[in-house]
Amino acid sequence: MPETLIQVESLSYQAKGQTILDEVNFEVHRGDYLGILGPNGGGKTTLFKLILGLLKPQSGQIRLYGQILEQFKDHHKIGYVPQQQNIQPRLPANVEEVVLSGMAARLGPFGGYSKTDKKSAQEAMELSRVEGLKHRLISELSGGERQRVYIARALTTKPEILFLDEPVTGVDQGQQERFYQFLAQLNQEMRLTILFVSHDLGVIAKEMKNLLCLNKRLICHGPPENFVKEDFLEELYGKHSKSVLHRH
Amino acid sequence: MIEALQYGFIQRSLFAGLILGLTAPLIGSFLVIRRYSLMADSLAHVSLLGVALGLLLEVNPLAAALITALIAAWAIESMVEKRLGEADNILAIFLWGGLAGAAVVISLAGGFQASLFSYLFGDISGVQPEEVWIIALLGGLIVLVFLAFNKKFFALAVDPELARASGINGAFYNRLLVLMAAVTVALAARILGVLLIGALMVIPFSAARNWGRGFGFSLGLALVISVISVLTGLMISYQFNLAPGGAIVLCALFFYGISSLAAKT
Numbered sequence: 001m002p003e004t005l006i007q008v009e010s011l012s013y014q015a016k017g018q019t020i021l022d023e024v025n026f027e028v029h030r031g032d033y034l035g036i037l038g039p040n041g042g043g044k045t046t047l048f049k050l051i052l053g054l055l056k057p058q059s060g061q062i063r064l065y066g067q068i069l070e071q072f073k074d075h076h077k078i079g080y081v082p083q084q085q086n087i088q089p090r091l092p093a094n095v096e097e098v099v100l101s102g103m104a105a106r107l108g109p110f111g112g113y114s115k116t117d118k119k120s121a122q123e124a125m126e127l128s129r130v131e132g133l134k135h136r137l138i139s140e141l142s143g144g145e146r147q148r149v150y151i152a153r154a155l156t157t158k159p160e161i162l163f164l165d166e167p168v169t170g171v172d173q174g175q176q177e178r179f180y181q182f183l184a185q186l187n188q189e190m191r192l193t194i195l196f197v198s199h200d201l202g203v204i205a206k207e208m209k210n211l212l213c214l215n216k217r218l219i220c221h222g223p224p225e226n227f228v229k230e231d232f233l234e235e236l237y238g239k240h241s242k243s244v245l246h247r248h
Numbered sequence: 249m250i251e252a253l254q255y256g257f258i259q260r261s262l263f264a265g266l267i268l269g270l271t272a273p274l275i276g277s278f279l280v281i282r283r284y285s286l287m288a289d290s291l292a293h294v295s296l297l298g299v300a301l302g303l304l305l306e307v308n309p310l311a312a313a314l315i316t317a318l319i320a321a322w323a324i325e326s327m328v329e330k331r332l333g334e335a336d337n338i339l340a341i342f343l344w345g346g347l348a349g350a351a352v353v354i355s356l357a358g359g360f361q362a363s364l365f366s367y368l369f370g371d372i373s374g375v376q377p378e379e380v381w382i383i384a385l386l387g388g389l390i391v392l393v394f395l396a397f398n399k400k401f402f403a404l405a406v407d408p409e410l411a412r413a414s415g416i417n418g419a420f421y422n423r424l425l426v427l428m429a430a431v432t433v434a435l436a437a438r439i440l441g442v443l444l445i446g447a448l449m450v451i452p453f454s455a456a457r458n459w460g461r462g463f464g465f466s467l468g469l470a471l472v473i474s475v476i477s478v479l480t481g482l483m484i485s486y487q488f489n490l491a492p493g494g495a496i497v498l499c500a501l502f503f504y505g506i507s508s509l510a511a512k513t
Contacts, residue, residue, distance in 0.1 A: 052413040075415030082409060091281055093406055094462035104403035105415035109396040137460060138406075153410070 002030040004066070005161055005193055006051060011060035013046055020046045024060070024218045028195065030160070033187045035204030035224065036197045038214035039237055044197045045083055047214065048163050052080055075105055079154030083165040083197070087138055087146065095141075095149050096134040099125055102153040121156050128152035128182075144171040147179075161193045162186070168198075180207050252486060260380050261372040261439075261482060261492070267387035268439050268448065269478035273470040274394040275428045276449025280457070281405045283335075287324070287426060288446030290339040291433045294320035294346030296442045299367045300353035309367065310382055314434035320346065321430040325423050370441030370493035372482070379438055386435040393428050401425055402463060440493040448474060451500040458507035473503045 006028040013021040021043040028034055038044050049055045051062055053069055062069040065077070079102075093101075099121045100113055107113070113121075125131040128148045133141065138149060147167055154162060164183075168176045184207065186192040198204055204211050205224040213219040213227065213236045220227045220236075252258050279287050295313035302312030320342055327338045354364060366374060375383070394401075400421050403411040412418040429449070436445040456469035481496030 054409060054413055073415070075413075078413075080410060080413045082407075087407070088281060088283065090457065091406065092457035092461070092463055092466040093281075093402075097402070097462050097464065098406055101399070101403040101406050101411070102414060104399040104411070107399050111399070113399075135462070137462070150410075157414075 002032075004028070005030055005064065006195075007061075007063040007066075008047075008051070009061045009063075011047075011050065011057050011062065013043070013050060013055065013057050015046075019216055021050070021057075021214075022217050024214070026212060026218060026221050028161075028193060030193055031187070031191050033183075033194045033207070033209040034196065034212055035208035035210070036195060036212045036214060037199070037201055037204055037236070038219075042215040042236075044214055045165055048080070048165055048195070048197065052078070052163065076103075076157035077160045079157065079159035079162045081147070081150045081154050081162070081164045081167050083169065089139055091137070091139045093138050094135050095125070095130055095138055095152075096121065098138050098149055099130075099134075099152045099156055102156040106157070117156075120158065121152075124152040124155040127155060143169075144175045147171060159192070161195070163195050165197045166199065167196070183207070256377075257373050257375075258486070260375050260377065262479075264375050264380055264383045264439050265372060265478040265482055265492075265496070266475065267383055268436050269475040270471060271387045271390045272432055272436060272448040273452045273467065273474045274390055274398075275425065275432050277453040277463075277467050277470060278401045278405050278425055279429060280450055280453045281463075284339075284426075285446070285450045285454075286336060286339045286343075287321075287429055288433060288449045290324065290343040290346070291317045291320055291426075291430050292437070292442045292445040293343045293350075295430075295433050295437055295445075296364075296367065297346045297349040297353065299437065299442070300350045300357070300364060303363055304353055304357045309363075310379065310434060310438060313367075313437050314386075314431065316346075317430035317433045318427055321426040322423065325426045329419060329422070366441075367437055368441050368443055369491055370437075370439050370444065372439045372492045375438055383435050383438070386431050390428055390431055390435070393424065397421060397424065440496065444493045444497050447497040448477070448500060451497070451504050452477065455500070455504040455507040458504075458511040460511065473500065477503065 004027050008024055008026050011021055011024040012019070024047065036044050036047070046055065050057050064072045065074065100117065103113065103117050103120070122131070125134055128151045130145065130148045130152050133145060133149070138146060141149065151167070168179060171179065180203070183194060187194050196208060208224065210222060211224040211227055212221045215236050276288065279285055295317040298313035298316030299309040301316070302309035324338055324342055327333065328335050332338065400416050403414070403416055404418055404421055408418055432449060433445050436448065440448060452474040453466060453470040455473055456466040459466070459469065477499035478496050481499045482492055484490060485492040485495040
């Protein structure tokens with residue numbers, strides 16, 4: 001069994017009196033490529049934010065690399081690409097500066113980016129195919145280009161786990177295909193563990209090794225082919241579940 | 249102008265002005281990109297309450313302004329962090345609160361309007377030798393904090409959530425940034441005056457970013473614009489006997505006008 005990187009135990013979260021997550025338990029192992037599926041408001045983004053330490057759960061525990069979350073310090077091992085990029089419309093920052101900022105947490109007081117840091121940023125930009133945009137302002141880029149910059153930013157610390165929250169929103173079909181190929185390459189060749197939130201079961205079934213269904217509770221967890229059945233989908237989405245299943 | 253340089257008060261005003269020109273955009277740039285431009289103005293109005301209290305209680309008004317601005321910065325950031333209201337709403341409340349408090353303290357004392365006036369619009373030629381040292385000390389502190397943590401301030405300004413997810417202690421650095429904004433306000437109070445402090449923190453960077461380059465370039469250009477505005481403003485005000493604070497800010501606005509036009513073409 002490969003090393004367990006993420007352990008989620010009895011995790012519950014409420015906000016404004018509403019239950020968002022209820023007693024969720026699962027594990028993620030090294031090399032996994034996990035698609036997370038669920039309806040809007042089902043708790044997918046909240047789950048990511050809890051694992052990343054951006055929200056605090058009311059009960060339950062999260063362990064990263066066996067350490068409880070509060071004691072985990074190796075943030076460079078984790079890359080995150082959020083659902084919405086909170087870029088200011090007139091932010092005067094170029095692509096290279098944004099990608100380098102992914103390493104800011106590791107700098108000590110008065111520290112600057114070393115040659116090695118700049119080389120890592122360059123490699124991440126080449127991998128994400130944004131190297132040619134490095135002097136462009138981030139605010140001038142299209143949705144798809146900006147998404148790739150955020151992926152380069154997430155890859156610049158050479159993470160072992162990558163969290164992607166609906167990363168293809170607003171990206172055209174051709175770019176989506178290339179993006180999935182790129183992720184498969186990262187997962188297979190670089191052994192990157194990927195957690196991917198998506199609305200599209202068809203994509204998860206085709207591209208990913210495991211599926212996790214979430215609608216406040218954990219509804220299923222395992223290889224997607226075990227769950228591409230209507231009864232699971234009905235539990236997840238209600239009676240109008242067929243529309244979710246787009247086979248590619 | 250050259251012979252004027254031998255006067256002590258001119259030397260002091262140039263020295264204090266240069267320190268202000270070199271430090272105001274350092275913190276101001278982060279306020280601009282975080283859409284916190286009004287922070288400087290709110291802290292400035294609260295610092296006026298500090299100046300009035302200082303004059304009333306016969307404590308150094310600059311020290312009193314620094315302490316009240318620091319307390320207000322801490323309180324504003326705590327309220328924003330706890331989401332007790334929208335940031336612009338909280339900033340406006342502190343702005344009016346500071347001004348109202350200052351008006352009450354002034355009426356309680358029934359005097360010192362003349363001294364207070366110099367803090368409203370600045371009195372760079374009246375800067376005393378001991379005040380130059382306070383200004384230099386505060387300027388040094390701002391430069392040190394900037395050099396130590398600018399990469400973290402920048403990461404938080406680009407995307408606060410991503411920065412926190414990567415292990416940056418957002419609450420700590422946000423608080424440090426607004427405390428440094430309070431220090432900049434205290435530093436500038438004597439030179440530019442409470443009503444114009446925010447201008448030099450915000451306008452040079454706003455002008456520089458219109459050239460559409462990266463953050464490092466914009467900040468470097470903002471420092472150049474800020475220093476040129478201070479020196480030109482001081483020279484013009486000496487030559488034509490004008491209010492130095494107003495002349496400095498109008499020079500900065502001139503650059504903003506040029507850059508806005510350049511950005512459109």
